[in-house]
Amino acid sequence: MGRGTHIYAGRSRKVQLGTIRPGTSVALRSATPEGGGDCRSGRWYAVEPLGYVCDDVNVTTDLGVEVFRALASLAPREGEPLPFGYGYSTGAPMYDRLPTADEARKAERRYRPVEKLHRPKHPGGHMELSSTELPPVTGPVPDFLADHRSAPRTPWQPEGLVRKTIREGNLLSFQGVVEGEGGRRFLLATNLTVVPADRIWSFRPTSFHGVELAGEQRAPLGWTRRQPRPRHRRDGDRMVADGPAVPPRTVVYLTGQRAKVGGVEYVEARDGGWLQDEHLSQVAGKLDELPNGVDEGERWIDVGLAAGLLTVYQGREPVYSTLMSPGAGGTTQSAGLTIDQLLSGAFTPLGLYRMSFKYRSAVMTPEDTPEPEKTWIDDVPWVMYFRPPYAIHTAYWHEDFGHPKSGGCVNVSPLDAKYLFESSLPRVPDGWYGASNSLPDQPGTKIHLHR
Structure with missing residues (x-):
């Protein structure tokens, strides 16, 4: 119900197998909790298909509690390349309820007037696919916000009309658009806050995607x-x-x-x-030889930084091809750079790695907190870490694939990221939101990154 809940291999926090997203549920192997381990409550639930969850403030077995039902109504859309709507913030309050017109007027005095918000003619950075056009209303005000009621809070959120501010340049995920007083539109953010739609520039989805290689579609x-x-x-x-x-x-x-x-x-x-x-x-087609460390017949991913190419191979045969965007710093000349050196230069790591952890979506932030305050990119879909903090993941904010754009991660389109996520190891079990390569017989797909 709060931040993501971890699934562990045993009744101990030593080996993490996966995660469960707030507002979603996973089936239990037994309704009776087990004791022992290092869970403060002393209670562990065995979950399907394996692993244990600590019975703490973040979990409930009562799916009728208000905060869970509210979070569940904003859960990701199943099977979609983009599980949420997304937008670029021009600076906005994140309200705990639909404000009255007078409350909004007072709260928004510290922000630029809406009529003075102008999108650049040639936007760059994280606003490339953004639009000033308001998204359409998607439905009525949900029950938990009816009559200006405050939304239920997760354990990590403060009280008050404005729970937090989403600063200019941060990216928001939302799961619905409703009308408030005077017909003003508000976005239902996935953290149970309400954000003025006229202060968020919504992203249009890109149509770009790669190709599966078979038959006439071949290298x-x-x-x-x-x-x-x-x-x-x-x-x-x-x-x-x-x-x-x-x-x-x-x-x-x-x-x-x-x-x-x-x-x-x-x-x-x-x-x-x-x-x-x-x-x-x-x-080029079938490879003459495999990179060191890649075995004959195994499925692996090749990332060519200078060419802006990502290719999936089954052994020596290419089976999927697309464009990707590596770090904006260009191609580093050394495979031995530290994380700090890579981050400062906006470089993508070189070398051979395995996918270590996969998330159906993840908030990307430098802040070590369940509720970041300064800088974040909400709910980036289909995240596949290989050398944390580096990952292959969706970029929903641009479509300039093939050119260096990122802080060092490998940016791909939503459709490409979903394909890679679903066809790579470790597999994420039903009901789970993330999984690690600590799962039995799931060593993680290999990724070969080169100049």
Whole structure:
């Protein structure tokens, strides 16, 4: 009911197997708690399919309690690439209830007037996919907020009309839009607060995604990245521009034939056209050899930082290809950098790693607290850690995949992240929100990151 609840291998906090999200539930192997271990209450519940949960302030077996029912009404959408709505904060109060017009007027004096909030013509950073258009109302005011009632609090939240402020530049997740007094719209944030919609610029979802490779959709292939790229046809000893350009972030299937014309290297597309070799990030096909540490036949992920490519292999065969965005610092020249060096340079680590922990979504923050106050990115979906704090995860705030953008993590589109999450180890059991590679026979999918 509060922060995420941990699932442990035994009746002790030594080995963490997974997590349960507030507002969700997991089946019990027995309704009778067991004793022992280091749980303060002395009670442990055995959960499906394995593991134990400490019976503390964060859990309940009574799914009818108000705070659980409220959290459950804001639970993630099952099966969706984006389980929540998302937005960029211009600075906003996070109310404990739907305020009256007078309460809102007084509380928001410290913020910029809504009419003076202007989105840049060419937004960058975390506002690229944001829009000033208000999201549509999704339904009536929920019962727990009816008649200006305060929402139930989790154990970690303060009392008061304004529970906290979401600062400018932070990103919000929400699970509904309702109307307050005077028709003003409010977002139902997933932490049981209510946020003025006109102070949050909602994100539109990107349509970009990678491709599964089978049949006619097979390597060799190449991706355009940020810019459209011209097609050519061969005319004797020269190449002539021919037809419309290939749009940005588009896959082109290749024949494997190459030609050097006028000192420029070209590759042949299967539709008969030619593109400049340097204009495509390419996957050649079956590998001649595997990276050190990768075994024949195993499923693994290859991340090419300079090319902006992520490729899933089954042994030597590529089975999935997409574009990704590595750290904005560019490609580091050393595989031996410390975490502090990587963070200060916004570099992505090099090397071979295993996925260590996966979350269906996670709040990303430098603050070590269940309720961050200064800086956070809400509910980033499909997070796959390999060298914490580094992970492969969804970027719902941009679609400039193929170019360095992140603080060091590997950014992919929502559809790509969901595919990677569901096809990699460790598997997350039903009802769980996260799982570690401490699960039996779930060593974690290998990730090979290179220049």
